[in-house]
Amino acid sequence: MSGSYTQYAPVLYGIGAVNELPDQVKGFGANTVLCLYDRGVAGCGIGPRVMGILKDAGITAYAFEEVEPEPPDYQIDNIYNEYKDKGIDLVIGLGGGSCMDTAKGVAWLFTFKKESIRPYLYHDSRWMWADFPLILIPTASGTGSEVSPVAVITDTSCNFKGGILVHTTLALLDPELTKTAPPFVTATSGLDAFSHAAESMTTKVTNPKSDVLCTYALSNIMKYLPIAMEEPGNMEARNALSISANFAGIAFSSASVHLGHAMAETIGAAVHQPHGLCCALTVAPCMEYVGDYTPDRIKMVADAIGVDYADIEDDGTAIGLRVGDAIRDLLRTCNIPSFADRGVTREQIMALVPDVVSNFHALKCPVPLTEEMAEKYLARICDAY
Ligand SMILES: [Fe+2]
Numbered sequence: 001m002s003g004s005y006t007q008y009a010p011v012l013y014g015i016g017a018v019n020e021l022p023d024q025v026k027g028f029g030a031n032t033v034l035c036l037y038d039r040g041v042a043g044c045g046i047g048p049r050v051m052g053i054l055k056d057a058g059i060t061a062y063a064f065e066e067v068e069p070e071p072p073d074y075q076i077d078n079i080y081n082e083y084k085d086k087g088i089d090l091v092i093g094l095g096g097g098s099c100m101d102t103a104k105g106v107a108w109l110f111t112f113k114k115e116s117i118r119p120y121l122y123h124d125s126r127w128m129w130a131d132f133p134l135i136l137i138p139t140a141s142g143t144g145s146e147v148s149p150v151a152v153i154t155d156t157s158c159n160f161k162g163g164i165l166v167h168t169t170l171a172l173l174d175p176e177l178t179k180t181a182p183p184f185v186t187a188t189s190g191l192d193a194f195s196h197a198a199e200s201m202t203t204k205v206t207n208p209k210s211d212v213l214c215t216y217a218l219s220n221i222m223k224y225l226p227i228a229m230e231e232p233g234n235m236e237a238r239n240a241l242s243i244s245a246n247f248a249g250i251a252f253s254s255a256s257v258h259l260g261h262a263m264a265e266t267i268g269a270a271v272h273q274p275h276g277l278c279c280a281l282t283v284a285p286c287m288e289y290v291g292d293y294t295p296d297r298i299k300m301v302a303d304a305i306g307v308d309y310a311d312i313e314d315d316g317t318a319i320g321l322r323v324g325d326a327i328r329d330l331l332r333t334c335n336i337p338s339f340a341d342r343g344v345t346r347e348q349i350m351a352l353v354p355d356v357v358s359n360f361h362a363l364k365c366p367v368p369l370t371e372e373m374a375e376k377y378l379a380r381i382c383d384a385y
Helices: 017-027 039-043 046-056 073-083 097-112 183-200 208-230 235-255 259-271 275-293 295-305 316-333 346-350 353-358 360-364 371-383
Strands: 011-013 032-036 060-064 090-095 134-138 150-155 160-166 170-173
Touching (some): 017 134, 017 170, 032 073, 032 097, 046 090, 073 150, 097 134, 097 150, 097 160, 183 316, 208 235, 208 295, 208 316, 259 275, 259 346, 259 360, 259 371, 275 316, 295 316, 346 371
Parallel strands (some): 032 060, 134 170
């Protein structure tokens, strides 16, 4: 039996790396760029700063500052149709996952010169990889979208979320861009990255490369996320979180995620809560599931986050519970509210058992997910935190 691992985008990283953006743009032979971000990135000054860096270097740069969350198909189409005749030869996505996914969608339309992306969200697009020059610059350490080949875009006619595939030319990580993120964004982004690493280390399609990346990400997020919460300007912490989120993104691009994201995405869609928060609240029960069914793998997670299990060496369930408790301690340190705190009831969550089992992330669970299992771990989300 064979396995696979890969990396979809080269990475330029480091404090101040954004100042090298013009050299990178010119190095790709581009001189007219479209930079996509949202009002938050504009309002905190990062958007205008990046535009200034580009323009000061003599690059013609257009800014689109109104990127919407949960990228809607009509916005991808509108941006492409507005800018397709302006000589754009490179697209930049600057911000969180929505900004980067929107940039991926626009780059996809520039590649295939289609007026609308909606039909292709359903298309068997495995061979339709966009390769229009694209630079992705995250402003929070979380989604790993800058190195994942997929963009999730919403068909707004029926609320279906579909995916398109993109070769990203460069991922640019500058931890300085993350230090102004609000505490809730720092916490939920960091825990989203934590969940990517914890789940990628425990799927049924793990690989040696993702194991190494996940070990680094888990140990560093465990250590540095509380420091970044306490001292937002601590650049050692911001740098470690930036690399960790990126490593976790590379890991899940080949090893995938599983039960945690199956529960998080199902709950998030049903009760309209942010992705990072949902992942933060589902990762501990997910690790309890891992302990129940794959004891060797829960030990790897425990080792990475510094949980001692010498006294319960042969009891995967007990190790899983101990790992779960350590994660819940991290959540409390980061001031993560429970679903109940957010007005979501136990009844709402427990009604989602069938949807969790049929979620496509469940296909990567290390052992097949049954309704009884989904019920058990959904209940833990409500009752244990
Ligand atoms: Fe995620």
